[in-house]
Amino acid sequence: MRLLFLGILCAALLASARADDTPATGTAAETRPALVANPTRLGYAFEQPEILIRQRLFGLAHGMSLLAASCLDLPEHSKPIQDAYATWHARQGKAIEALAQDLALYYFGPRAPEAQWQDLARAMNLNDSIQPSLGEVSLQDACASLPEAITRPRYELDKLLAEAAAPLTGPVAAPANPPAVPASAAVEPPTPAQ
Numbered sequence: 001m002r003l004l005f006l007g008i009l010c011a012a013l014l015a016s017a018r019a020d021d022t023p024a025t026g027t028a029a030e031t032r033p034a035l036v037a038n039p040t041r042l043g044y045a046f047e048q049p050e051i052l053i054r055q056r057l058f059g060l061a062h063g064m065s066l067l068a069a070s071c072l073d074l075p076e077h078s079k080p081i082q083d084a085y086a087t088w089h090a091r092q093g094k095a096i097e098a099l100a101q102d103l104a105l106y107y108f109g110p111r112a113p114e115a116q117w118q119d120l121a122r123a124m125n126l127n128d129s130i131q132p133s134l135g136e137v138s139l140q141d142a143c144a145s146l147p148e149a150i151t152r153p154r155y156e157l158d159k160l161l162a163e164a165a166a167p168l169t170g171p172v173a174a175p176a177n178p179p180a181v182p183a184s185a186a187v188e189p190p191t192p193a194q
Contacts, residue, residue, distance in 0.1 A: 037123035071143035
């Protein structure tokens with residue numbers, strides 16, 4: 001059940017970032033080099049507020065998806081988490097899609113349509129597990145609080161994005177001297193107790 005939910009979750013979050021016309025098989029798809037982010041754009045774009053807000057909000061969405069997926073292993077929380085997450089995602093899906101598309105363009109340029117959710121998470125050096133972000137909060141407690149926490153303004157990504165800046169319309173210029181951000185400074189997924 002958890003793998004099915006996680007698969008649906010990832011597919012829904014980044015469906016539009018895939019190229020609709022890329023063949024599933026064939027020489028073009030098979031011979032393309034691995035998708036690698038522009039090395040001058042790794043880490044946070046502190047000098048580009050329009051990208052920085054998208055990075056922050058993507059980190060929130062990523063953390064929420066990791067927590068929701070982890071909570072599915074706890075039978076007493078599985079149904080409430082699925083319901084709460086589905087409701088939240090129904091409201092936030094378009095904003096998440098826009099964030100993913102903008103960040104895919106920023107990190108991968110002309111190969112943006114090939115970017116998957118994990119490509120973006122890797123480019124931002126995000127965790128692939130919620131455990132490091134929980135700290136001293138137990139998974140049990142985090143899952144118990146998730147259905148209420150997900151309704152808070154902190155997770156209204158569409159409103160936060162609209163308040164921050166207008167959508168990007170084209171390629172983003174790289175800063176002259178991009179800041180070096182250590183791996184330890186990566187966006188941490190949110191804990192539901194916040």
